[in-house]
Amino acid sequence: MLWALCAWRLRYWPEHPDLDIVVLGDAPEDGFSRGFIRVKPADARRGLDDARAQSRTRVQHMARSWRKLSGRSPILSNEGGRADRARKELVELGTHQAAFFPRVDGNALTQSWVDQLLFACLGKDWLTPADVFMHRSSAGEELRNGWGARIGDFFIAMRLRQWAEHRGAEAALESVPYRTDRPPMLEARYRLTAVGDEIKQHGLAEIAQGPPLPMWGVTAYDPAAPWVVAEGPSGARLQRLGARPNVQM
Template sequence: MLSLWVSLNMAPLTDIRTATHVAFDAPTAEQLLRIGATRIVLASDRLLTGPSHPSPLEHVRQRQIWWNSDELWDDLYSSETRWELPVITWVSPSLHERVNLWRTCSWLRDVGLACDDILILELEPVIRSRARSHEGSKRPFDCSQSVSDHPDDTLLARIEKASPWPPEHYARAVRLWNSYVDEDPLSFVESCSAGVEGFPELAPLWAFLSSFFPRRTTEGALRLSRFDEITLSRLSSDWQTPAGVAAQKSETLVDMWHLLFCTGDLFLPRRLEHWADHDSSAVVERGPGPKPPGADYPMLSSVYRLTERGMRLRDKGLDQLTAAPRLPIAGTEAYSPSAPWVLLEDGRLARL
């Protein structure tokens, strides 16, 4: 039935020069310009960390606060964008790009575009070497793929065969975005656990996102999130820069880098700042680093060390959620007393 629907709705040969192209990273946007595209919308914010919101205006505001910047590097919601048809959306298997794909589908529906006018080109992963293939196969989630991994000829050939998604497939993407930005994450988590046809990214995406929620054991004890546990286990009573924490050789090195591949390395100093700024009885202490603050060296501008309280919390767990700093994730928050979500040992999310 799907093949019949596609054959009946094949788009005519698309002129790359007149279409509007949506790219989810800068290298892809640059490649599209090189092969002849003239109208590109860059939607490259990394939405796997920090807040997301169903209202575009509020989403932009929250993201600017999260990044502590007024810069608008994401043009999806810009009032200056002209959506000349057709719209061609280019997406790789990267988790960042897949979430931005859902957001794009939702927004294009909101601005009144029909799904028949939107061509979604899903590119396969590119393995550059046998070593990378072996390393990548061990990752529980992947955020390193890009459409720009493919040669120009591949992209041009894909345009010739471009077609819109069936309406129900498109609607599923919109529903995924709506559940992702919902304050109640249970519907989204259930979709990740059960799976949604056409969206294989859901299981690895939840494997990643679940690493940031505090955990509750079957005995009822509260533990730090996996990411926080790894981070505090790499701290000691000695001062370390975030770069030193990330590079420290230990049994958690691989797990740390699997997560940082998707958060981006700058998430680590951000989370260490959260810990250092959290309440008066510090878990993590901060001091001046080898590089001055504000000089664009966030991995080197501060040093951190674990206090005795931090060692107890790391080793024995939390007595209450508010012992750890809150962390916005999609439409909800981790460690929030008003939304006390905890990760159970079977991978489900539940209210405390």
């Protein structure tokens, strides 16, 4: 949000992008964990006394980071750049973003890491999003402990609904109403269709099989902009599907 504020100030007040930063409490180390920052009134007053003026160079730097975060290309689609603090933060954000994009492995096109965890918890039995989140499996444990604090449980309910509604009769999931008077985690139950089981076992036939998912400035599973995660010598990167000769839609 600070990056967005810097970009906004530079756009509308380019001659006076003045910003003072007040730091209260400790933020999560990776920027994704949820929780509270407890600050006493005396701490808040001291924080105002210690306001830090941001230089124009610093404001410009954060504005560039915001434009990259909200750009039409995924963060990890570009390499290079200085190994400074902002670059490291962008790599962390890009790694988070990449988990929601489909992946390529040789000629195989597979679901995103997060979608694959969801499907790993599903089968022929009817399960609510809450059941998926609490699934007694390594995938369920990864959803709870690895992603619960990052995406929240409502994302799981939303994503299951998207898979069930995508492509109508050829959807990967089918759903039935359950406790519609309850929160989204209980309002419906889901199970894999034959299409979903095929995806779970063998991967995607095409990128359009997955429901589109906006991730900041770009959309995952978008046939018009088919970004996929590809592993390389320097780690995971996002590239357009078909960028390598042996990868086809």
